[in-house]
Amino acid sequence: MPDLLSHAFIAFTLCTLFSLRFDWLTGEYVTVGMAGAFIPDMAKIKLLVDSATVEAALGVPFDWLGVHTLGGAFVAVLVGTVVADRRDRRRVFGLLSLGAASHLFADALLLKASGQSYEVLWPLTRYHPPTPGLYLSTDVWLAGVTGTVAVAVSLAVQYRT
Amino acid sequence: MLHSWVGRVAAICGLLAVLFALMIGLGAPAPDPAVGDYPDGNALAQDPDNHVGDYVQVTGTVVGTEPVEIDLGYDYTADGERHSGTLTVTVRNVDTAVAEGQSLQVYGTFGPDGTITAENSVSVPAMNYTAMYLVSALAGLWTLGRLICGWRLDLQTGALCRRDEPLTPIQALFDRVREVRA
Numbered sequence: 001m002p003d004l005l006s007h008a009f010i011a012f013t014l015c016t017l018f019s020l021r022f023d024w025l026t027g028e029y030v031t032v033g034m035a036g037a038f039i040p041d042m043a044k045i046k047l048l049v050d051s052a053t054v055e056a057a058l059g060v061p062f063d064w065l066g067v068h069t070l071g072g073a074f075v076a077v078l079v080g081t082v083v084a085d086r087r088d089r090r091r092v093f094g095l096l097s098l099g100a101a102s103h104l105f106a107d108a109l110l111l112k113a114s115g116q117s118y119e120v121l122w123p124l125t126r127y128h129p130p131t132p133g134l135y136l137s138t139d140v141w142l143a144g145v146t147g148t149v150a151v152a153v154s155l156a157v158q159y160r161t
Numbered sequence: 162m163l164h165s166w167v168g169r170v171a172a173i174c175g176l177l178a179v180l181f182a183l184m185i186g187l188g189a190p191a192p193d194p195a196v197g198d199y200p201d202g203n204a205l206a207q208d209p210d211n212h213v214g215d216y217v218q219v220t221g222t223v224v225g226t227e228p229v230e231i232d233l234g235y236d237y238t239a240d241g242e243r244h245s246g247t248l249t250v251t252v253r254n255v256d257t258a259v260a261e262g263q264s265l266q267v268y269g270t271f272g273p274d275g276t277i278t279a280e281n282s283v284s285v286p287a288m289n290y291t292a293m294y295l296v297s298a299l300a301g302l303w304t305l306g307r308l309i310c311g312w313r314l315d316l317q318t319g320a321l322c323r324r325d326e327p328l329t330p331i332q333a334l335f336d337r338v339r340e341v342r343a
Contacts, residue, residue, distance in 0.1 A: 003293055005300035028311030028323050034304045051188065052236035056243040066184030075180045082172045085320040086164055113268035113281045114218045116197035122187060128197030138285050143296060 004041055009146035010106060011037035011099040013153050018098075020157060024091070032080075032092050036099020039076045040068040040107070068107070069122040073100040109134045166319040202233030205271065206248045213273045216280075219250070220266040223284075229255045231265050251276040262287045309333050 015033035019025040046064040054062040066072040077096040084092040108117045111133030119126045135142055163172050192200040199218040221231030229252045236245040252267050253276055259265055263286060269279040310328040312321050328336070 003300065004297040005303075008300040008304055027307070028327055031304065031307040031311050035308060038301070038304065050236065052238060052243060052245065055188065055238040059238075059241055060185050061188030061238075062185055063188035064184060066187040067180060069183070069187065072180055072183045072187075075176050075183065079173055079176045079180075082163055082169055082176070083319075083321050085315065085318075085322040088323055111283055112218070113266040113283045114197065114199055114216070115268075115281070119187070119196075119198065123183060126190065126193065126196045126198060130197075136283070136285055138293075140292075 003140075003143055004038060006142045006146045007037040007041070007103045007106065008034050009143070009150040010102050013146070013150045014098060014102055015095065016150075016153050016157050020160075029091060029095055032095040033099040035080070036077065036096035037103045039073050039080075039096070039100040040103045042076065043068040065118075066122075068104070069119055070104065071123045073104060076100070111136050164318060164320070169319045199268070200271070202235045202248060203237045205233065205250070206235035206244070206246070207237055207239060209271075209275060212271050215271055216268065217271045217277060218266065218268045219277065220264060221250070223259050223261050223263045223265050224249065226259055226261060228253065229259055229265070231267070252279050252282070253277070254279045255282050257282055257284050259284050306330060306333070 011033045012030060015025065015030040019030065043064040043066075051063050051065075054064075067076055074097075077093065077100055080096045081089050081093040104120050108120045108129060109131055110117065112131055114128075115130055115133065116128040117131040118128055120129065121127065163169060190198075192198050192204050194200075194216055199216055200212045201217070202219050202221065205212055205217060205219065219231070219233050221233040224230050224232050230249055231252060233248045233250060234246075235248055236243070238244070252265070252269070254269070255265070255267070256279070263284050266283045266285070267277055267279045268281045269277045271277055310330060310333050311324055313324055314320070315322050
């Protein structure tokens with residue numbers, strides 16, 4: 001997806017829904033899930049320093065997109081887990097994972113000319129799973145749709161009887 | 162362990178090293194159509210002859226419409242030397258309407274004359290990057306604001322702790338102003 005706002009909305013919605021099941025999942029924890037949704041897009045650092053620049057500087061192959069995969073996101077989630085206070089580590093790990101996974105999954109549905117997405121499960125496999133191609137990376141309406149759902153879910157959970 | 166500044170910093174350094182290794186690992190392999198990893202603009206610029214007859218997937222800016230021509234930006238390092246520039250390729254059989262300046266993603270076969278015969282193509286309108294970055298920045302501020310209101314850094318241990326009583330956004334802003342003025 002193009003914009004992080006859609007990803008933040010999706011993570012917010014998921015965490016808010018999970019709060020129905022888990023009483024401890026308060027607003028502060030919802031924030032952790034949203035932070036998790038930012039993890040894969042740390043690869044956007046390439047806009048400042050692109051992969052080829054790093055390759056040239058180090059003399060080894062390099063791709064920032066490593067963090068936009070299962071393995072890379074998992075390691076980044078562990079970084080967040082280590083930072084968290086020991087009492088909250090399990091919850092933080094779970095919520096960061098949920099946020100990051102929702103991001104990777106949403107991006108695996110992007111439209112590609114070849115009909116195949118990206119190496120989302122790397123380093124387990126380099127396989128690019130087929131994508132249904134539900135949206136383009138430039139579809140602005142996505143933020144509107146995911147935002148509306150997020151607001152609706154939030155209100156429904158808040159005022160449920 | 163992992164409950165002090167030293168433990169945390171050491172663990173984070175170790176984890177970042179692993180993350181770095183994963184990024185190097187992802188950059189290493191050559192394209193492999195069998196797993197859906199098709200040669201891209203970099204591969205075609207680096208060694209076009211090697212990819213004749215292959216399925217490729219490239220994304221470029223439309224610079225001509227009769228016939229369709231796209232500019233592929235490439236940037237790769239080979240034998241310690243960096244090569245970057247643009248490669249203009251002609252695309253046949255484009256079944257969608259395209260306009261100059263649009264971004265076009267093409268999946269098709271690479272011919273010996275350096276053209277691509279498209280099997281499928283996806284056109285993307287020239288994008289408003291500024292608006293996109295603004296919207297993304299909004300998401301960042303929203304999440305950061307919530308993080309500051311709900312969590313605090315324990316300076317003794319370097320841990321991010323949940324606040325027993327979350328701040329309201331107004332309170333957080335007020336505290337911040339007071340800190341800056343003090």
